[in-house]
Structures are given as C-alpha cells and as structure tokens.
Amino acid sequence: MSEAPHDVLPDGLVDVLVIGAGPTGLACAIAAQNAGLRVVLVDKGCLTNSLFHYPAHMTFFTTPELLEIGNMPFSSPNQKPTRSEALEYYRKVAEHYRLDIRQYQNVDRIGGSDGDFTVHTTDQFGRQLTHRARKLIVSTGYYDLPNYLGIPGEDLPKVKHYYHEPHPFFAQDVLVIGGKNSAAIAALDLWRHGARVTLVHRGAELHRHIKYWIKPDIENRIKNGEITAHLSSTVGEITEDAVTLLTPGGPKVIPNQFVFALTGYHPDFGFIESLGVRLDKSNARCPICDPATHESNVPGIYLAGVIVAGERTNEIFIENGRFHGDLIAKDLAAKMN
C-alpha cells in the first residue's frame, strides 16, 4: 500500500481539489499525489458514479489495459472487461493510492481565486459544506445531462434516458430512440429478454460508429423482423399508451408502454461557465484550455477528461482522457513545489 500525503494545512487548505471522481479525476488525483501534492476529490455520487450508472451487464468496448490508471494492471479473464470488473478495478486503485474521496457531495459553486479557491458543496442530506484548495481540477464528465428531444410527452415517467437492465420490460412494447451503440445494445438486450422492441432513428441507416461486433447482430434482428426499425424517422409525440412516429410514409401511431431515448449526453456547460471558464462557441463549445497543461483561461483551474472536447463527447474516452492527469500534474509540480 503506498503512502499518500493526506494532511491538510491547519487552515483547511489543500493543494488540489478534483471535482469528479470518474476515471479521469482519479488519474489526475494520482498524478498530483505522485508529484507530492495534497489532493482531495469530491463527487456528487459514488466513486466512478457514471460507470456505476451504465447498463448493469455491459461490457466495455476497450481491452482492460486501455482503462488502466496509476500504472496499476487491470487483469480480466475477458477480452473486454465488464462494468462490475471495472468498478472493482477502480475501487482497488482508489484503495491502493489511499485517495481522499468525499463522495455524495455535489459541487454547487466556486469562490476565491488561484491560490485560495473555496468550493461550496451540498451533501445528500442537503447540508452545505465548504472546502479550500490552492488549485482545482474539473473532471465532471458528461453523463449526468441527457440530450432531450423536446417533444410532447418526453416528461412522462415512462420515458427514460438511461438503460440499466431488461427485466422490468418483459412482454412490454418498448420504443428505443437512437442509432448509435447505446441504442443498438439496449434494443438487443430488451429483445433478448422478452420485450417487443421498436427502434426509431432519424438517419437513413444505423450509425457507422456502431461497433463491428454489434452491427451485424442488430441488422440481422431488424432483417428478420424480430426488432421493428423505422429509419429516416422521428418521434412526434409520446402519450401514456402510444407513440406517434413521423416516418417517410406518414405518421404512425403504435402502442407503447416504455420509451428509451438514448440520444446522448452533454457536459454541464452552465457549471463550467459559472467557474469563469469560457466556451469556444465556434468549436463545439470546447472550454478554453491550454492543450499542453490543461489550465483553463481561469488561472489555477484545470480541465480534464471528456469535458475538454465540449459537445464532441465521442472524442475523449477513458482510453485517452486518463493521460490528462500527467500533463496537469507536471504543470502543478512546476508551479507549486
């Protein structure tokens, strides 16, 4: 077990506070700790909260070594690890590096400036807390905010933007909206567990980025009529018992009990801007940061992980976001030690 410098200065000031304990935030905290800095992480949910909320029986797209952080091997008997293996791996990493993680605290706002930031949080009981840090790393991901469709009925309780597991949808008419990996995987899983599945996608064909081992599976289910697909189609309205699809052949009303709108997610741009970080409106709302150090336009605030790519959430994954911590720690070490 390695030793971590967990002491906090008498005035409660730590060197670095990392907002978001996802894979990127953990990698950043480890790199900063290895540089001799005192680090605290804060997450609104549990450790790797986004991964925890992924489909219960999912398999990652990448091989285990590409998910590794902190030079700790991730071994799996599978070619591609499962969600529960990944959760266990990141728990072990957090334990090994004795990371100081304050779970179930939402970061609401930031005060102060470089050298002495105040981080205001609310815990699960609604209590207000504050932390002080010389530098901040923001790695808040994108999975908390779904891309809403803005259609009538989207606020009904039967409409879900996250897919967990198939059992509750046995023998139900389920509509899956979307044409990428998440929609294809959910449609297949639901169908394999006894749901009557309709897939609707605005494109003329399913997205070309669907993984090569998933694409033939979904295409064959559609070809065989096991999953009904409406391409070049959108959803006009959702009611308690039906959905109206706008298809090239005109509106179609079909019976429906549940809808999975799996149309992607986006970073909390409002939160990022509230820190004073500017967004590049001409470039997918990428937050302004120096690519060499990841320091934003606000001195002392660093950005890491998928948020760096703005709306292009398919550009930065665990695979590449895990290296942001090394760049940030190098800059922090040069400025703080």
Ligand SMILES: Cc1cc2nc3c(=O)[nH]c(=O)nc-3n(C[C@H](O)[C@H](O)[C@H](O)COP(=O)(O)OP(=O)(O)OC[C@H]3O[C@@H](n4cnc5c(N)ncnc54)[C@H](O)[C@@H]3O)c2cc1C
């Ligand atoms: C189904 C699915 C499968 C995927 N498979 C792969 C794969 O095989 N390989 C791969 O490389 N990538 C994969 N990805 C993408 C990858 O999981 C994400 O890109 C990655 O999690 C981003 O890491 P992150 O640390 O930047 O963000 P996240 O993992 O989203 O972590 C952000 C953290 O910040 C916390 N947070 C947010 N706001 C606040 C706040 N205000 N206060 C406190 N805490 C906050 C969240 O609770 C969360 O824990 C997959 C994604 C999905 C949805």
